[in-house]
Amino acid sequence: MSSGQGFRWRTVVEVGLISAVIYILIGAPGLPAGILPGPSAKEKDAPAAQAKIESLVYPEKDLRCPENEYDIHVFSTAPLIVYIDGFLSDNEAGHLVDISDDKWQVSTVFNEGVEVTDASVRKSEKALIERDDVVQCIEQRALSIQGWPKETFIERLWTQRYNVSGHYALHYDWATSSKSSRRVSTFMVYLSADCEGGGTNFPKIQKPDDAKWCEYVECGETRDEGVTFKSRKGAAVFWTNFDADGRGYKETIHAGMPVTSGTKIGLNIWSWYQAGHRVG
Numbered sequence: 666m667s668s669g670q671g672f673r674w675r676t677v678v679e680v681g682l683i684s685a686v687i688y689i690l691i692g693a694p695g696l697p698a699g700i701l702p703g704p705s706a707k708e709k710d711a712p713a714a715q716a717k718i719e720s721l722v723y724p725e726k727d728l729r730c731p732e733n734e735y736d737i738h739v740f741s742t743a744p745l746i747v748y749i750d751g752f753l754s755d756n757e758a759g760h761l762v763d764i765s766d767d768k769w770q771v772s773t774v775f776n777e778g779v780e781v782t783d784a785s786v787r788k789s790e791k792a793l794i795e796r797d798d799v800v801q802c803i804e805q806r807a808l809s810i811q812g813w814p815k816e817t818f819i820e821r822l823w824t825q826r827y828n829v830s831g832h833y834a835l836h837y838d839w840a841t842s843s844k845s846s847r848r849v850s851t852f853m854v855y856l857s858a859d860c861e862g863g864g865t866n867f868p869k870i871q872k873p874d875d876a877k878w879c880e881y882v883e884c885g886e887t888r889d890e891g892v893t894f895k896s897r898k899g900a901a902v903f904w905t906n907f908d909a910d911g912r913g914y915k916e917t918i919h920a921g922m923p924v925t926s927g928t929k930i931g932l933n934i935w936s937w938y939q940a941g942h943r944v945g
């Protein structure tokens with residue numbers, strides 16, 4: 666009698682346990698999210714991190730590139746901000762505009778890891794360009810100016826087109842970063858600047874005192890805070906996003922100012938440090 670009852674109790678406990686396991690395996694319907702341990706933030710970000718690694722490129726080793734003369738104007742050293750006049754030749758700038766022609770798509774931003782369109786933050790179109798020799802020579806130039814930093818790659822290049830009222834609100838380029846993986850630097854290159862407005866503004870960087878900068882930054886009456894670099898065809902603003910200890914520079918917060926007439930076309934060149942990565 667007693668052994669029979671003991672057997673029944675064990676069965677009830679076993680059935681209960683098995684049901685609980687099945688309930689958890691099917692996602693615990695009815696329980697508020699977050700009660701059961703879900704994937705960690707690292708696990709959730711894993712696909713995005715993988716997609717980023719797959720977007721990294723490196724110019725071919727035996728590529729023969731034309732010499733290009735450009736003028737380097739160092740604006741500040743911490744963060745390092747440099748205006749590079751003539752970074753691209755007119756032909757290169759024109760070529761990038763031509764190969765973007767059939768590829769324009771609405772620009773997106775990331776909101777808590779989710780890619781969305783939001784014209785109040787970023788109103789423009791972007792194009793992922795093919796890596797022909799001209800493009801690879803630009804990748805090569807961008808790495809060579811930085812001294813070929815170790816384990817540092819180029820993110821696939823995108824061009825960006827702003828029509829009237831197009832803009833990109835204040836943001837950092839270094840939002841997601843870790844010790845082993847981060848966007849170390851930015852080149853904002855101007856491919857076509859037949860427009861009013863459309864400079865690149867850094868509200869936390871002081872305007873220069875020296876009038877010689879007026880060729881490259883807005884010096885007239887303006888309500889912009891900080892410094893606004895002028896969009897000039899072929900020129901680039903280059904800056905580093907992190908200090909020597911790997912902290913993101915708060916001063917690099919920047920915006921693409923609204924275009925008030927005409928069209929501006931830009932090119933983003935981002936260099937990405939990925940420890941231990943090799944591009945085949």
Ligand SMILES: O=C(O)CCC(=O)C(=O)O
Nearest residue numbers: 833864865920921931933
């Ligand atoms: O167009 C600009 O001047 C800035 C663009 C920018 O900051 C970006 O695309 O991340």
Ligand SMILES: [Fe+2]
Nearest residue numbers: 836837838919
């Ligand atoms: Fe940016």
